[in-house]
Amino acid sequence: MYEITEKKILNQDVEWMRIKAPFVAKNAKPGNFLIVRVDEFGERIPLTIVTHDEMSVTIIYQKLGYSTQLLSEKQAGDFLFDVVGPLGLPSHIRDVKTVLGIAGGVGAAPLFPQLKEYARRGVIVDLIIGGRTKDHLLLVDEYQEFCRNIYFATDDGSCGQKGFVTQVAEQLYQEHTYDLAIAIGPLIMMKNTVLLNKKYNVLTDVSLNPIMIDGTGMCGNCRVTINGKTKFACVDGPDFPAEGIDFDELMVRQNYYKEEENHICRLKLGARK
Amino acid sequence: MRADRTKMPVQDPEIRNCNFDEVALGYTPELAMLEASRCLECKNPRCVSACPVNIDIPGFIKHIKDANIEEAYHTIYQSNILPAICGRVCPQETQCEGSCILGIKSKSVAIGALERYVGDYALKQNLSIQEEISEKEEKVAIIGSGPAGIACSASLRRLGYQVDVFEALHEFGGVLKYGIPDFRLPKEIVDKEIQNAKDLGVQFHKNMIVGKSITIDQLLHEYHYKSIFIGSGAGLPKSLGIPGENMTGIYFANEFLTRVNLMKANRFPAAPTPVRIGNNVAIVGGGNVAMDAARTAKRLGAKNVFVLYRRDMTALPARQEEVEHAIEEQIDFRLLRNPVEFIGENYVVKQVKCEVMILGDPDESGRRSPVGTNTFETFDIDSCIISIGQSPNPILKSATPELEVDRRGRIIVSNHQTSIPGVFAGGDVVSGAATVILAMGAGKEAAISMDQFIRERA
Ligand SMILES: Cc1cc2nc3c(=O)[nH]c(=O)nc-3n(C[C@H](O)[C@H](O)[C@H](O)COP(=O)(O)OP(=O)(O)OC[C@H]3O[C@@H](n4cnc5c(N)ncnc54)[C@H](O)[C@@H]3O)c2cc1C
Ligand SMILES: Cc1cc2nc3c(=O)[nH]c(=O)nc-3n(C[C@H](O)[C@H](O)[C@H](O)COP(=O)(O)OP(=O)(O)OC[C@H]3O[C@@H](n4cnc5c(N)ncnc54)[C@H](O)[C@@H]3O)c2cc1C
Ligand code: SF4
Ligand code: SF4
Ligand code: FES
Numbered sequence: 001m002y003e004i005t006e007k008k009i010l011n012q013d014v015e016w017m018r019i020k021a022p023f024v025a026k027n028a029k030p031g032n033f034l035i036v037r038v039d040e041f042g043e044r045i046p047l048t049i050v051t052h053d054e055m056s057v058t059i060i061y062q063k064l065g066y067s068t069q070l071l072s073e074k075q076a077g078d079f080l081f082d083v084v085g086p087l088g089l090p091s092h093i094r095d096v097k098t099v100l101g102i103a104g105g106v107g108a109a110p111l112f113p114q115l116k117e118y119a120r121r122g123v124i125v126d127l128i129i130g131g132r133t134k135d136h137l138l139l140v141d142e143y144q145e146f147c148r149n150i151y152f153a154t155d156d157g158s159c160g161q162k163g164f165v166t167q168v169a170e171q172l173y174q175e176h177t178y179d180l181a182i183a184i185g186p187l188i189m190m191k192n193t194v195l196l197n198k199k200y201n202v203l204t205d206v207s208l209n210p211i212m213i214d215g216t217g218m219c220g221n222c223r224v225t226i227n228g229k230t231k232f233a234c235v236d237g238p239d240f241p242a243e244g245i246d247f248d249e250l251m252v253r254q255n256y257y258k259e260e261e262n263h264i265c266r267l268k269l270g271a272r273k
Numbered sequence: 274m275r276a277d278r279t280k281m282p283v284q285d286p287e288i289r290n291c292n293f294d295e296v297a298l299g300y301t302p303e304l305a306m307l308e309a310s311r312c313l314e315c316k317n318p319r320c321v322s323a324c325p326v327n328i329d330i331p332g333f334i335k336h337i338k339d340a341n342i343e344e345a346y347h348t349i350y351q352s353n354i355l356p357a358i359c360g361r362v363c364p365q366e367t368q369c370e371g372s373c374i375l376g377i378k379s380k381s382v383a384i385g386a387l388e389r390y391v392g393d394y395a396l397k398q399n400l401s402i403q404e405e406i407s408e409k410e411e412k413v414a415i416i417g418s419g420p421a422g423i424a425c426s427a428s429l430r431r432l433g434y435q436v437d438v439f440e441a442l443h444e445f446g447g448v449l450k451y452g453i454p455d456f457r458l459p460k461e462i463v464d465k466e467i468q469n470a471k472d473l474g475v476q477f478h479k480n481m482i483v484g485k486s487i488t489i490d491q492l493l494h495e496y497h498y499k500s501i502f503i504g505s506g507a508g509l510p511k512s513l514g515i516p517g518e519n520m521t522g523i524y525f526a527n528e529f530l531t532r533v534n535l536m537k538a539n540r541f542p543a544a545p546t547p548v549r550i551g552n553n554v555a556i557v558g559g560g561n562v563a564m565d566a567a568r569t570a571k572r573l574g575a576k577n578v579f580v581l582y583r584r585d586m587t588a589l590p591a592r593q594e595e596v597e598h599a600i601e602e603q604i605d606f607r608l609l610r611n612p613v614e615f616i617g618e619n620y621v622v623k624q625v626k627c628e629v630m631i632l633g634d635p636d637e638s639g640r641r642s643p644v645g646t647n648t649f650e651t652f653d654i655d656s657c658i659i660s661i662g663q664s665p666n667p668i669l670k671s672a673t674p675e676l677e678v679d680r681r682g683r684i685i686v687s688n689h690q691t692s693i694p695g696v697f698a699g700g701d702v703v704s705g706a707a708t709v710i711l712a713m714g715a716g717k718e719a720a721i722s723m724d725q726f727i728r729e730r731a
Contacts, residue, residue, distance in 0.1 A: 023486040037443060043536070043545045044443075066545055082443045084480035213536065213546075216441050216482060217666050218451075218508040219528035225519050230512060235668065249519060252620035256521045260547035267542055 031091030104185020360389025419447020421700025484672030517615030551655025
């Protein structure tokens, strides 16, 4: 059992937790993720390790469907049934001078450890952060500690530009050049960002979040096609250079269980409320 | 002397292909006695040498004849701590039973069924073996809680070592848990037999991926384990490598079986992990994994489940009993068909295109090898489950560069020792996908080498 030692509500959809998991914490590197099971019947939920110290790790999760809502019912002092990790390959930190981070929604969480690592190595870091509303812009204070400029985009215009992160990026590319962009967010956002960046010749890394079960390369559920080759996101990624990723295929794969997910969410959480 | 082998009662095929309860129901005491009476108690029993762990087969059968099942259990337990499991899943026809003298003229003794009977009796009666263990101080680590790891851990514990088993998943048992379905091997049986190892004092740790959560180097130098056994199995699924394989609706057997066996997707929504296969399901492959996938798909309600296999019926590598049960459960065998392409719409699979094969000259496995005919046939499908084999998971290797593996990722050993002194390995990770009992045999033997290693170093 793994104790939740601290919990914060970041906005109506997103929460933060610190979990005591020494073996996950000890070997964790930027880009690694973990898998949580809330209770003994729970689904295995993959979540990025946002920060870690000697004993514990922090996660940021969006209450999306059944399992993340179940997780959100847990409070500080409660225990999680399973936490395993660190999983995946650490982010490949490239030898560059300027980086643009592009975060969509809860993508700000997985982007954080990578971007911070670049900044720690003296790289100039700019960030575009997007969300539904002002309240949905995550980790802004934390990012402010090491980003040169932060630009905002919200769906409703409550902060920064009204619209998508890609629109902000396109404007930036008129004035700035970046050696690398790292885009993390919903698949459709990453896809469009990569298309845009191609136009402006900006190299892009992304972090993929396909459906996973074991997270150890055993099941093949997480596979993605990259340049015609199959990769397992849990062991070969989750970070990849964006070049050649078949995002359309991945989006269909990610939606395979939509019907079941909606069903269980209505059925179980609906009934309990 | 009775010539007829005693049949084990089974659930009716029409009923069982809708439930996940065990198919084979096990002998009653009368049936066990009847079957035991067929054994000749050979002086030089051929069956014993054909069992990878050399169970004293005539010995335990004699105890059944004497109605002393407890003693029969003790006899088996000397060589095999998982009798209720092996009695169910061993490919007996190619091992013990395949060599039974009675098999020459009529039918071999049903050794597996008798072993299962004894194993089940022990579980039901809660028979425990009281062993005196003279404790040693040295710690040993076991990677993986499959049959190889369990067997190795028990053997080392009996020698007095402090044994820690590290398992990547959230449950123990390896393939016994996530691969082999309930209707063939109920999970309570796996848990109870693992409990035996726990009762010996073996410590099991879940959620520990060696190579990620902890490394071999840390185990040896930071946590001071004197020796390590790697029993991490062959968990990496092989792909067909044909166009369209990553469309939705196409599963590797590991994903499909893990969803159902480990995550209990058959109970969705009571269990939150779903599985979806539709009505027309193609299974690719002909081994145990393929049979398990096919029969599981049927139980989930698929109307038409068919097996695409590139050779003929005689070449199916699955256990004979599984093939027979699959046929009874209306699994359709479409033989001499080799998938060459998946055809879909908008990334959702709709059809599988197969080449029609014929059998040519024997290959190195001794079986006639399939040859393409350049004629093709296409089947409509809602989903496809690929079950064509597995190789070792590369996580450990990539975290431990000095660990030598062969071209197919299998760990190279000499006398069970790997290229790293003090680190041993056995089971599927060394042999490639094989059997439960071979993995256990390897785990047991490795334990002896580990003991030797530690004592020489002391
Ligand atoms: C490597 C990785 C890192 C991730 N990091 C974060 C993070 O830091 N913060 C965060 O909020 N989310 C993260 N996610 C996504 C998170 O795992 C899913 O949102 C979560 O599993 C949804 O579960 P649910 O039952 O609440 O929702 P559901 O209603 O079951 O699913 C909603 C959607 O989530 C996706 N999903 C469902 N099950 C899984 C699964 N087992 N694995 C992956 N995706 C799934 C599907 O696209 C689905 O349509 C990450 C995913 C991966 C693979
Ligand atoms: C569906 C299916 C049906 C089968 N049917 C039969 C049958 O009827 N009869 C038969 O004899 N055999 C059968 N087999 C084969 C048999 O199950 C295997 O040969 C046997 O389980 C191998 O045992 P093992 O201990 O080597 O590995 P596994 O059983 O694979 O166990 C390995 C364990 O190690 C864990 N692990 C892996 N990597 C790490 C790591 N880095 N750190 C920590 N833990 C790790 C895994 O999670 C797993 O639990 C079947 C296999 C499958 C898949
Ligand atoms: S362990 Fe397997 S091979 Fe050995 S006697 Fe039992 S069933 Fe036969
Ligand atoms: S070979 Fe057959 S008859 Fe002889 S001891 Fe073994 S099981 Fe009995
Ligand atoms: S999640 Fe199972 S192989 Fe990646």
